[in-house]
Amino acid sequence: MVGEPESLFSEEPLKTRIERHHFDRLLMLSDGVFAIAITLLALDLRLPKHWDGSAGQLVNATGRPLIGYLFGFGLVGAFWFMHRRMFARLARVDLAITGLNLLLLGLVGLTPYVARMIAEAGPNRAIPFYLVAVASVLGTIALIRFWGAARPQLLHRGVEAREWVIDGAFLIAAALMLGGIGAWSIANHAPIPSNGFAAVIVIMAVGKQFFRRRRKLQTS
Amino acid sequence: MVGEPESLFSEEPLKTRIERHHFDRLLMLSDGVFAIAITLLALDLRLPKHWDGSAGQLVNATGRPLIGYLFGFGLVGAFWFMHRRMFARLARVDLAITGLNLLLLGLVGLTPYVARMIAEAGPNRAIPFYLVAVASVLGTIALIRFWGAARPQLLHRGVEAREWVIDGAFLIAAALMLGGIGAWSIANHAPIPSNGFAAVIVIMAVGKQFFRRRRKLQTS
Amino acid sequence: MVGEPESLFSEEPLKTRIERHHFDRLLMLSDGVFAIAITLLALDLRLPKHWDGSAGQLVNATGRPLIGYLFGFGLVGAFWFMHRRMFARLARVDLAITGLNLLLLGLVGLTPYVARMIAEAGPNRAIPFYLVAVASVLGTIALIRFWGAARPQLLHRGVEAREWVIDGAFLIAAALMLGGIGAWSIANHAPIPSNGFAAVIVIMAVGKQFFRRRRKLQTS
Amino acid sequence: MVGEPESLFSEEPLKTRIERHHFDRLLMLSDGVFAIAITLLALDLRLPKHWDGSAGQLVNATGRPLIGYLFGFGLVGAFWFMHRRMFARLARVDLAITGLNLLLLGLVGLTPYVARMIAEAGPNRAIPFYLVAVASVLGTIALIRFWGAARPQLLHRGVEAREWVIDGAFLIAAALMLGGIGAWSIANHAPIPSNGFAAVIVIMAVGKQFFRRRRKLQTS
Numbered sequence: 098m099v100g101e102p103e104s105l106f107s108e109e110p111l112k113t114r115i116e117r118h119h120f121d122r123l124l125m126l127s128d129g130v131f132a133i134a135i136t137l138l139a140l141d142l143r144l145p146k147h148w149d150g151s152a153g154q155l156v157n158a159t160g161r162p163l164i165g166y167l168f169g170f171g172l173v174g175a176f177w178f179m180h181r182r183m184f185a186r187l188a189r190v191d192l193a194i195t196g197l198n199l200l201l202l203g204l205v206g207l208t209p210y211v212a213r214m215i216a217e218a219g220p221n222r223a224i225p226f227y228l229v230a231v232a233s234v235l236g237t238i239a240l241i242r243f244w245g246a247a248r249p250q251l252l253h254r255g256v257e258a259r260e261w262v263i264d265g266a267f268l269i270a271a272a273l274m275l276g277g278i279g280a281w282s283i284a285n286h287a288p289i290p291s292n293g294f295a296a297v298i299v300i301m302a303v304g305k306q307f308f309r310r311r312r313k314l315q316t317s
Numbered sequence: 318m319v320g321e322p323e324s325l326f327s328e329e330p331l332k333t334r335i336e337r338h339h340f341d342r343l344l345m346l347s348d349g350v351f352a353i354a355i356t357l358l359a360l361d362l363r364l365p366k367h368w369d370g371s372a373g374q375l376v377n378a379t380g381r382p383l384i385g386y387l388f389g390f391g392l393v394g395a396f397w398f399m400h401r402r403m404f405a406r407l408a409r410v411d412l413a414i415t416g417l418n419l420l421l422l423g424l425v426g427l428t429p430y431v432a433r434m435i436a437e438a439g440p441n442r443a444i445p446f447y448l449v450a451v452a453s454v455l456g457t458i459a460l461i462r463f464w465g466a467a468r469p470q471l472l473h474r475g476v477e478a479r480e481w482v483i484d485g486a487f488l489i490a491a492a493l494m495l496g497g498i499g500a501w502s503i504a505n506h507a508p509i510p511s512n513g514f515a516a517v518i519v520i521m522a523v524g525k526q527f528f529r530r531r532r533k534l535q536t537s
Numbered sequence: 538m539v540g541e542p543e544s545l546f547s548e549e550p551l552k553t554r555i556e557r558h559h560f561d562r563l564l565m566l567s568d569g570v571f572a573i574a575i576t577l578l579a580l581d582l583r584l585p586k587h588w589d590g591s592a593g594q595l596v597n598a599t600g601r602p603l604i605g606y607l608f609g610f611g612l613v614g615a616f617w618f619m620h621r622r623m624f625a626r627l628a629r630v631d632l633a634i635t636g637l638n639l640l641l642l643g644l645v646g647l648t649p650y651v652a653r654m655i656a657e658a659g660p661n662r663a664i665p666f667y668l669v670a671v672a673s674v675l676g677t678i679a680l681i682r683f684w685g686a687a688r689p690q691l692l693h694r695g696v697e698a699r700e701w702v703i704d705g706a707f708l709i710a711a712a713l714m715l716g717g718i719g720a721w722s723i724a725n726h727a728p729i730p731s732n733g734f735a736a737v738i739v740i741m742a743v744g745k746q747f748f749r750r751r752r753k754l755q756t757s
Numbered sequence: 758m759v760g761e762p763e764s765l766f767s768e769e770p771l772k773t774r775i776e777r778h779h780f781d782r783l784l785m786l787s788d789g790v791f792a793i794a795i796t797l798l799a800l801d802l803r804l805p806k807h808w809d810g811s812a813g814q815l816v817n818a819t820g821r822p823l824i825g826y827l828f829g830f831g832l833v834g835a836f837w838f839m840h841r842r843m844f845a846r847l848a849r850v851d852l853a854i855t856g857l858n859l860l861l862l863g864l865v866g867l868t869p870y871v872a873r874m875i876a877e878a879g880p881n882r883a884i885p886f887y888l889v890a891v892a893s894v895l896g897t898i899a900l901i902r903f904w905g906a907a908r909p910q911l912l913h914r915g916v917e918a919r920e921w922v923i924d925g926a927f928l929i930a931a932a933l934m935l936g937g938i939g940a941w942s943i944a945n946h947a948p949i950p951s952n953g954f955a956a957v958i959v960i961m962a963v964g965k966q967f968f969r970r971r972r973k974l975q976t977s
Contacts, residue, residue, distance in 0.1 A: 111626070118624065125345070125572075143433075181339060213584055283592045344782070356866045401779060562784070577796060649800070653804055666815075
């Protein structure tokens with residue numbers, strides 16, 4: 098790990114050592130935050146008072162928080178997934194990527210708060226805020242993508258900067274769409290109905306599929 | 318760690334780099350979630366109000382939560398143990414194993430909730446839900462085993478896919494038994510008495526011993 | 538990671554192995570504490586009771602806690618940043634640096650408490666305590682810098698001990714200034730007005746810029 | 758990290774790979790638990806209601822919890838320190854050490870609970886329980902030492918098993934003394950006065966100094 102070179106490869110120059118240390122530490126911090134955000138979500142799952150041991154009472158009392166847990170868990174898991182895919186292709190990090198990543202972690206840290214909205218106010222009223230949160234994260238990831246594309250020395254030699262621009266553009270489009278819907282809904286006090294949300298999910302899933310297929314064609 | 322190759326082994330190709338990054342990150346996230354789930358369990362250990370410093374009052378007030386802590390701790394520890402044994406034999410992870418592992422972490426994150434059931438409602442009423450939780454995790458681990466057996470390129474060269482099928486089958490059997498008992502008990506509002514639970518534990522322990530012995534014979 | 542050498546490089550002598558283990562473990566513990574401190578900050582973000590789904594009610598109820606979150610997040614992020622920059626240049630750690638680092642982690646662990654002050658009492662009253670907290674951390678980092686400068690065998694070969702003395706002196710000056718303002722304000726019950734705080738921030742930012750530029754000149 | 762060998766050193770045999778994976782994962786889990794136990798301690802630091810911004814009111818309301826934080830922090834820090842020193846000299850872990858380490862983590866996870874005792878009931882009444890907690894951890898570490906001494910293949914080649922026996926014996930003696938005092942005090946409802954506790958601390962510190970000096974003589 099980070100401490101190896103000074104003992105095993107004492108000829109490692111300072112610049113290489115710093116780059117590696119900065120990269121490793123960023124990932125250790127990030128995975129820590131992802132892991133805690135996932136696990137804290139379950140803290141809001143409280144038992145009903147005077148629980149009689151029946152499943153029905155449990156579902157009544159914990160039903161909404163459980164939905165919040167599922168949404169929050171899916172959210173953090175998806176962000177972690179995107180984070181992993183992106184950093185697997187980065188060779189080193191600079192100040193800008195560190196800053197953007199800290200912003201990303203700050204937004205991930207807010208996920209339990211958004212999940213609590215679903216738990217306490219129900220999905221309908223919480224979905225607009227959920228969409229805005231998703232949009233902020235997607236936008237931050239898009240900025241990291243653009244920055245990486247603009248500084249190809251940060252990318253692994255095998256990665257094409259052009260690919261990162263396309264990925265970033267796709268993410269920005271998704272962020273604008275989701276954030277726009279969410280912000281519009283918040284401003285107009287118009288809760289997004291469940292079927293409207295389902296439609297957004299379907300559109301995103303189809304877009305992602307399309308995106309994936311295109312990527313596979315590129316890499317093969 | 319994950320950041321080494323790009324500096325130290327700059328000839329590492331992109332595909333290798335991505336595989337290694339994906340594997341490492343999955344384990345960092347997993348161990349983070351395991352560590353937090355274990356430690357959060359102790360958050361429910363609250364002191365009695367107006368504690369007079371006596372051990373008796375402490376046991377009265379914290380007795381059940383302490384049992385919940387023991388059960389939860391044993392549970393997370395056992396899951397971590399199985400997780401470690403399994404991933405020590407995996408050479409790389411794909412999308413399916415990542416997804417199944419995230420599902421597993423989501424279930425592990427629920428452990429404090431189940432431990433709280435024991436803490437608040439006592440073991441008798443909580444055991445059925447505890448069994449269902451254990452069964453879900455065992456089932457998820459079994460699915461990872463089957464998937465690994467079906468894609469031998471994911472396994473370390475020294476591991477036999479056949480062994481993973483047997484392990485998976487054993488886990489599925491245990492999951493079905495425990496989950497079935499738990500679900501039946503929940504559906505029929507029939508709390509599982511302590512001796513019934515002890516019988517299940519004994520059966521499992523004997524089965525595991527048998528299983529272990531057979532495995533040792535195979536590997537020697 | 539820490540466990541590698543005993544299997545891969547079995548010729549690694551005990552002294553090297555211990556040094557590497559001590560260094561790696563210190564960073565794993567530190568990044569864990571940083572990650573948790575960041576994420577716990579969001580635990581105080583509670584929804585308004587009987588939330589009607591409007592953004593206005595949300596901002597009214599969570600406005601101050603959100604400011605506390607931002608301040609706390611910025612604080613932990615900045616400390617982590619300084620920590621990473623410093624340890625990237627350390628080759629090994631001794632007992633003194635381990636002790637100072639534990640002190641640093643203890644102070645970082647108090648950040649959620651300081652952020653709660655901002656959340657509950659508003660920035661004006663909390664800023665003096667915030668300044669004292671920042672000053673303590675900067676002072677601890679300065680002590681590590683001085684210690685490293687006094688024991689050059691702890692530093693990477695490419696690092697100049699003189700540079701560490703200058704960095705440490707700068708940090709001590711900042712700590713004394715901020716801590717002095719904070720302590721004076723606490724002792725005199727004189728809340729620091731927002732524009733006074735802004736002035737401090739501007740002075741620090743300018744000083745940091747100046748500092749950075751000078752460092753870049755030195756390293757180039 | 759753990760994922761490296763399968764890609765970089767594909768000739769690593771399964772046995773080596775499993776040993777290394779088991780060792781690394783144990784440390785990742787342990788450092789996660791240590792980091793969280795440290796940081797959770799600060800969760801009990803609550804502000805006084807209707808805080809007027811004065812330091813006096815703050816100390817009145819948070820004084821005891823702050824003492825609890827200091828005690829708990831010192832405890833977890835000392836345990837982590839002993840853990841790091843011990844595992845730096847271990848080459849691999851087996852089932853027994855994994856089990857003992859999980860027990861150790863379970864006890865470390867209880868530290869916030871003991872710190873809460875100090876926070877809520879004051880040091881005098883909480884010290885006996887604190888002593889019992891310290892004794893349990895020291896005893897567990899002693900067991901790991903004895904086990905390591907009995908299976909020298911677990912130790913780094915440069916470590917003498919005899920040294921581990923001496924360390925273990927010292928730890929067992931300290932555990933019996935502290936645990937005995939604590940248990941006696943709990944059983945007899947005899948709170949340990951502050952000066953009595955100070956005497957214990959001084960005795961331990963002197964013993965540790967003596968111990969350290971002897972060790973340095975041995976290793977030099």
